[in-house]
Amino acid sequence: MPTDPSQPLRKTLPLMRRRSPARWFAWHLAALLTASTFVGASEAPPSAADLEFFEKEVRPLFVANCGECHGADEQWAGLRLDSRESLLGGGESGPAIVPGDPEKSLLIAAVRQTGDLQMPPDGKLADEQIVVLERWVALGAPWPDGDGLAEDERAAAQRRHWAFQPISQPTLPEVSDAGWCRSPVDRFILAALQQRGLKPSPPADRRTLIRRVSYDLTGLPPTPAEVEAFVQDEDPEAYAKLVERLLSSPHYGEHWARHWLDVARYSDTKGYVYAREERIFVHAAAYRDWVVRAFNEDLAYDRFLLLQIAADQAAPDDPASLAAMGFLTLGRHFIGVNVDIIDDRIDVVSRGTLGLTVACARCHDHKYDPIPTADYYSLFGVFENSAERLVPLPTTKRDDEQSVEYDKELQSRKQKLSEGMASAREDATTRVRERLTEYLTAQLEIAKYPDEAFNQVYSKADMIPKFVHHWAAYLRRAGRANDPIFVPWSRFAALSAEEFAAKAPQIANEIAAAGDEVHPLVRATLSQPPGSMREVAERYAKLFLEIEQQWQELVKNAPADAKPERLPDPVAESLRQVMYAPGSPCVVPDEEIVSNEQFFDTDTINSLWKLQGDVERWLNESPDAATHTVAMLDRATLNEPRILRRGNPAAKGDEVPRQFLKILSPAERQPFKKGSGRLELAQAIIAPENPLTARVWANRVWAYHFGAGLVKTPSDFGLRAETPSHPELLDWLAQQLLTRGWSTKNLHREIVLSAAYQQASMPSPGDDAQLAAMEAARLADPENRLLWRMNPRRLSFEEWRDTILQSSGELDLAIGGRAKELFPAHDKNVRRTLYGLVDRQFLNPAMRVFDFANPDLHIPQRSETTVSQQALFAMNHPFVAEQARALVATVEGEATGDPVKLASGLYRAAFQREPSESERQAALDFLAATAAEAPSGPPAETLAWSYGYGEVLAAE
Numbered sequence: 001m002p003t004d005p006s007q008p009l010r011k012t013l014p015l016m017r018r019r020s021p022a023r024w025f026a027w028h029l030a031a032l033l034t035a036s037t038f039v040g041a042s043e044a045p046p047s048a049a050d051l052e053f054f055e056k057e058v059r060p061l062f063v064a065n066c067g068e069c070h071g072a073d074e075q076w077a078g079l080r081l082d083s084r085e086s087l088l089g090g091g092e093s094g095p096a097i098v099p100g101d102p103e104k105s106l107l108i109a110a111v112r113q114t115g116d117l118q119m120p121p122d123g124k125l126a127d128e129q130i131v132v133l134e135r136w137v138a139l140g141a142p143w144p145d146g147d148g149l150a151e152d153e154r155a156a157a158q159r160r161h162w163a164f165q166p167i168s169q170p171t172l173p174e175v176s177d178a179g180w181c182r183s184p185v186d187r188f189i190l191a192a193l194q195q196r197g198l199k200p201s202p203p204a205d206r207r208t209l210i211r212r213v214s215y216d217l218t219g220l221p222p223t224p225a226e227v228e229a230f231v232q233d234e235d236p237e238a239y240a241k242l243v244e245r246l247l248s249s250p251h252y253g254e255h256w257a258r259h260w261l262d263v264a265r266y267s268d269t270k271g272y273v274y275a276r277e278e279r280i281f282v283h284a285a286a287y288r289d290w291v292v293r294a295f296n297e298d299l300a301y302d303r304f305l306l307l308q309i310a311a312d313q314a315a316p317d318d319p320a321s322l323a324a325m326g327f328l329t330l331g332r333h334f335i336g337v338n339v340d341i342i343d344d345r346i347d348v349v350s351r352g353t354l355g356l357t358v359a360c361a362r363c364h365d366h367k368y369d370p371i372p373t374a375d376y377y378s379l380f381g382v383f384e385n386s387a388e389r390l391v392p393l394p395t396t397k398r399d400d401e402q403s404v405e406y407d408k409e410l411q412s413r414k415q416k417l418s419e420g421m422a423s424a425r426e427d428a429t430t431r432v433r434e435r436l437t438e439y440l441t442a443q444l445e446i447a448k449y450p451d452e453a454f455n456q457v458y459s460k461a462d463m464i465p466k467f468v469h470h471w472a473a474y475l476r477r478a479g480r481a482n483d484p485i486f487v488p489w490s491r492f493a494a495l496s497a498e499e500f501a502a503k504a505p506q507i508a509n510e511i512a513a514a515g516d517e518v519h520p521l522v523r524a525t526l527s528q529p530p531g532s533m534r535e536v537a538e539r540y541a542k543l544f545l546e547i548e549q550q551w552q553e554l555v556k557n558a559p560a561d562a563k564p565e566r567l568p569d570p571v572a573e574s575l576r577q578v579m580y581a582p583g584s585p586c587v588v589p590d591e592e593i594v595s596n597e598q599f600f601d602t603d604t605i606n607s608l609w610k611l612q613g614d615v616e617r618w619l620n621e622s623p624d625a626a627t628h629t630v631a632m633l634d635r636a637t638l639n640e641p642r643i644l645r646r647g648n649p650a651a652k653g654d655e656v657p658r659q660f661l662k663i664l665s666p667a668e669r670q671p672f673k674k675g676s677g678r679l680e681l682a683q684a685i686i687a688p689e690n691p692l693t694a695r696v697w698a699n700r701v702w703a704y705h706f707g708a709g710l711v712k713t714p715s716d717f718g719l720r721a722e723t724p725s726h727p728e729l730l731d732w733l734a735q736q737l738l739t740r741g742w743s744t745k746n747l748h749r750e751i752v753l754s755a756a757y758q759q760a761s762m763p764s765p766g767d768d769a770q771l772a773a774m775e776a777a778r779l780a781d782p783e784n785r786l787l788w789r790m791n792p793r794r795l796s797f798e799e800w801r802d803t804i805l806q807s808s809g810e811l812d813l814a815i816g817g818r819a820k821e822l823f824p825a826h827d828k829n830v831r832r833t834l835y836g837l838v839d840r841q842f843l844n845p846a847m848r849v850f851d852f853a854n855p856d857l858h859i860p861q862r863s864e865t866t867v868s869q870q871a872l873f874a875m876n877h878p879f880v881a882e883q884a885r886a887l888v889a890t891v892e893g894e895a896t897g898d899p900v901k902l903a904s905g906l907y908r909a910a911f912q913r914e915p916s917e918s919e920r921q922a923a924l925d926f927l928a929a930t931a932a933e934a935p936s937g938p939p940a941e942t943l944a945w946s947y948g949y950g951e952v953l954a955a956e
Contacts, residue, residue: 046142054142056160057132060719063157084143099141102134126722158370162727163355163717164663167691169735170728183754188729192786198777201759201789202770206231207913208760210242212790213752216705217246219255219799219832220806227912243752247745250815253296254834256744258798259704260291262862263352263715264308264326265344267855268819270333271840276609277333278616279841283629286393287326288834289816294324300742301697302686305353309682312633313674320394322631329388329630332840332856336597339649342383346376348858353685355696355717358661363647369718370663373643374656381641381658385676386632387595390615395627402623410618417611424604425588431460432467432586433548433579437541442468443475443493444533451649458601466598467585473639474585476655484519485578487511488526492536505529520571547575583637590636634675660684664692688738692717698733699724701747703861705757707791708783715860725785761792794864797850798833804879805830807910808886822846823879846873899927 046054062082087096098104110119111130136142158164172184173191180200181187193200204212210230214222222230230242246252268284270277294304306314308327315321331348334340343359350358360366361376432439442449442463449465450456458464475493478486491507492500508529511518525543530536551567558564567573579586588599593608600608619628643653657671660681672680685693696717703709710724711717724730733747740746751757763770777788784791795803801822805811810830820829822836822844829836836844840855849869853859874880891905903923907915915923 046140050139050142051144053139054136054144055157058136059157060161061129061132063719084141087141097137097141100138102137105137108134108137128723155370158719159663161719162723163692163695163721165691166689167694167734167738168728168731170732173728180755182758183750183756184732185729185750185754186756188726188732189754189756189787192726193788196780196786198780198786198788199773200756200787201761201774201777202764203755203758204760204790209239209758211912213239213243214246215795215799216752217243217255217748218249218251219258219796219802220251221803222912224908224912239758240753243749247748250296251813251832253292253294254815254832256295256704257288257291258834259700260295261288262853262859263348263700264291265331265348265853265855265858266326267330267332267838267840269839269841271856272335273333274335274609276606276613277336278613278620280616280620281330281630282390282616282619283323283326284330284838285816285818286323286629287330288819290321290323290326292816292834295744298743298745301737301744302693302742304742305686305693306682309349309685310679312631313679314682319391322391323393323629325631326629328383328632338384338598339644339647342380345383346379349681349685350379351715351858351860353696354661354664354690354692355699355711355713355715355721356661356692357716357718362644366718368720371661375661377641377643377656378659379661379681381639381656382672382677382681383632384641385635385638385658386678387589387591387635388630389592389633390628391631392628398623406618406623410615413611413615413618417608417615420608420611421593424600424608425590427460428464428467428599428601428604429587432464433544435463436544436548436579436586437538438463439467439471439585440537440541441534443472444537446472447650459603460601462601464599464601470599471585474583476640482517484517485522485575487514487518488522489536489540492526492530492533495533497532500532504531519574521575544575544579547572548579551576551580632678634678638676664690691734694734694737694742695730697744698730698737698747700860701744702730702733702751705748705751706787707793708785713860715858756787757790759787759790761790796862797847797852800850801833803910804883808883809890810883810886823877828882846877849873899924902927 088099096105096107102108108130109115111125111133113119113124170188172187175181175187175190176194177190178187180190190200203209207227210222210227214220214226230238235241266284266288268281269279270281271279273279293299304324307321307324309325311318311321311324327348328345331341331344334344343362347357347359350356356369356371357366358371358376358379360369361371361373363373365372446468449463449468451465451469456465475486475489479490488507488511491511492504495503495507508526511523512527514523521543522540525539526536530539547567550572554564554567567576578584581587582590589596593605593612597605597608640655641658642655645651645653658677659665659669659671662669664684671677674680684690688694695711696714699709699711700714703714710726710730711721712725713721733750736747736750737743760770763774774789778784781788802811812831814831817831817835819835819837820831821827822829822833823846836847838847838855843852843855849867850873851863851865853862887906887909888902891902891909894905895902900920903920904914906923907913907919
């Protein structure tokens with residue numbers, strides 16, 4: 001072993017990079033610990049309080065960071081970290097800790113990242129977590145006698161994670177300066193500050209406060225008149241009244257809808273699709289406008305979620321609520337790969353509502369959180385058994401000639417689609433019945449027929465893999481139900497090829513004597529022992545084809561006005577139902593092409609998508625804003641989900657029931673029983689006893705106001721998430737949701753009326769005492785996690801663009817409607833940015849430059865970058881120049897040729913305040929330079945501000 005502990009790390013680093021960051025961290029830590037030496041110490045038995053501290057705070061850290069690579073199954077570098085004895089024994093060369101002495105424990109040195117070794121490599125542990133480990137070592141590393149982190153204990157430790165505990169009912173803490181508190185929120189903030197010896201900042205001035213709360217609640221700046229009125233208003237309730245006015249504004253719903261649309265990975269287009277498929281959603285605007293209305297009406301958050309997941313069942317008498325289901329159906333289309341579409345839906349539901357990364361369990365048990373792969377596929381089954389359907393929304397009918405002609409053409413296109421689908425379904429179903437022998441024998445070599453074979457081209461003469469798997473699912477269901485028709489199939493199929501010849505005669509004899517347990521015609525067909533499973537399939541197929549021939553003869557000879565509905569012999573009719581009944585393995589499900597295309601040959605798929613595209617294109621050209629939505633409905637025939645080993649659709653494993661996550665369920669977890677289980681899933685998510693949903697939403701709302709959540713990872717409350725900066729406050733906010741009707745507006749009131757929210761973010765100019773106090777607080781809490789001041793926040797792209805338009809006086813404040821390009825080449829778009837087209841595949845470059853949410857993914861919080869392209873856009877884009885000219889035009893009349901008045905007017909319009917002396921002088925110098933350069937100065941299009949002794953520059 002080299003004396004320099006970094007040597008083996010350097011030699012092995014290329015190999016380690018192929019492992020996960022957590023495993024890399026664990027190995028790296030183990031290598032360091034092997035170089036340590038043990039210093040013994042006499043120890044007293046741990047107290048009950050110390051053991052409780054270990055269970056609640058320390059054990060979860062070991063579970064999350066060390067269990068995978070240093071547990072009972074694997075010990076890198078000979079080191080186990082799942083018991084106190086193994087920690088003391090250490091690895092190949094020494095111990096991990098020195099009880100009672102954190103300074104001599106290399107475990108502490110590693111997580112502090114104060115030396116050459118900095119762990120974990122993908123990001124430092126939170127300060128609070130490091131303090132926990134330091135305290136634990138200082139206490140003598142208390143650990144229950146003989147207790148290790150066995151697998152059952154690991155699961156128990158995971159269950160003790162703070163986010164999985166019931167929401168507490170915290171009491172308001174006592175504080176020494178209760179007069180500062182304006183809301184119960186403030187008591188929690190002030191108590192944490194006083195515990196660290198810090199003080200809150202002074203309140204922000206009124207101009208700052210009205211701009212802050214106006215942007216936070218509506219995404220728009222206040223007008224100069226509104227600012228002046230608020231500044232002059234001496235009413236003690238002026239601020240509270242301002243908050244109520246903003247919450248009542250229709251623009252509140254627009255702004256907060258945009259926050260939710262980030263969570264919902266909203267887009268107006270499907271992303272990359274085959275040329276056969278229309279790429280623009282017909283229902284995006286309907287979903288977006290529904291979200292706006294929901295926020296404006298303060299729809300209870302639990303109802304808000306329920307409708308987005310299961311409106312078809314939760315509100316069957318309210319067809320307008322189906323628009324909410326865009327939450328599920330507006331995701332990427334992944335060129336038709338169903339397993340990826342479902343994975344996307346699981347991700348947006350689990351991270352968006354529960355703050356859990358359930359999709360990480362698609363290929364293996366979750367690396368950190370207690371989410372086994374089986375739980376993932378339980379949810380997979382919920383969405384696998386739900387199909388999309390285009391449905392009309394209630395709209396106000398227009399009776400003008402143009403509208404009548406539009407509706408007439410729409411109905412014509414829908415009729416052609418319906419007829420084309422019916423014909424294609426019948427044609428495909430007939431071919432399967434004719435080839436039953438091949439489809440049944442295909443069950444013996446099903447691996448040859450890949451499911452989800454979206455990249456394969458099939459002719460009408462080919463076997464369609466989807467039907468092969470359709471038959472397989474039908475036979476599994478029949479076997480579970482002991483269907484008399486398929487009892488023999490199940491008995492023979494259970495035999496291996498090697499034992500078939502020896503055991504088949506006995507099974508045949510048992511079938512012959514089975515009586516009513518086996519269908520009589522099937523019993524007669526299999527009374528003689530078959531030589532192989534292939535022969536079993538062939539005998540079944542022969543019997544079904546005989547029944548099919550009987551049926552066709554009956555239909556052929558029946559009078560035209562009296563078509564038969566069934567065979568006269570009930571025994572034969574029961575076999576015919578296998579081929580004809582709804583849910584038959586021969587029948588294409590009565591669903592739309594997006595859900596059933598895999599049952600058809602390639603030419604048929606293309607022709608059906610053309611008919612579907614004709615309908616969708618006509619809907620997108622509708623003069624109405626949005627007349628249809630795409631809802632999800634439960635499938636008529638349900639399949640039990642199967643685990644896909646390593647996430648591979650071709651490697652199907654065991655069946656699992658559709659049910660909720662184990663970690664959030666009672667000990668006696670029950671499978672979903674109502675159809676797909678979507679409604680039951682939604683009800684489990686919003687259940688008051690579920691500790692995550694209210695916490696996650698309260699944290700999101702808090703984060704949008706303060707710039708950072710009480711939990712820094714808004715969509716990950718799992719074991720890797722840091723403890724909340726104010727745990728009791730988070731639970732208090734969650735309790736407010738639960739006990740006050742899940743009202744989001746009430747949550748806003750509690751937050752924005754607090755003294756913490758109204759703090760200044762910067763010291764007052766010239767106030768040295770404030771500056772010194774803030775500097776001391778910054779050193780003690782550099783991330784402002786304790787909120788000793790208000791976090792300054794930059795405008796989002798939408799807020800920035802809307803502000804430019806409002807300042808220039810050109811903003812169109814109409815609510816709702818279809819999306820339009822934000823910066824069209826041959827037109828002008830002055831609507832709020834919310835109504836700009838979000839194109840997944842070709843996202844507007846300006847949106848990318850200004851950190852717009854990636855519409856491909858669920859985005860819990862936006863990135864913030866400062867790049868040169870942002871400045872170049874502001875200096876060169878025609879949109880900015882046009883709005884600058886419009887702004888000058890609105891102010892110039894009041895300025896009456898006075899440059900000082902012009903500068904003041906521009907600042908009031910843009911910032912709702914007077915310019916400072918330095919800003920005023922800079923503006924005057926600029927105007928003077930511009931006047932001096934005219935008429936031979938810079939080209940007109942470069943002059944963002946235009947003032948002088950001529951006309952305001954006109955747009956080209």
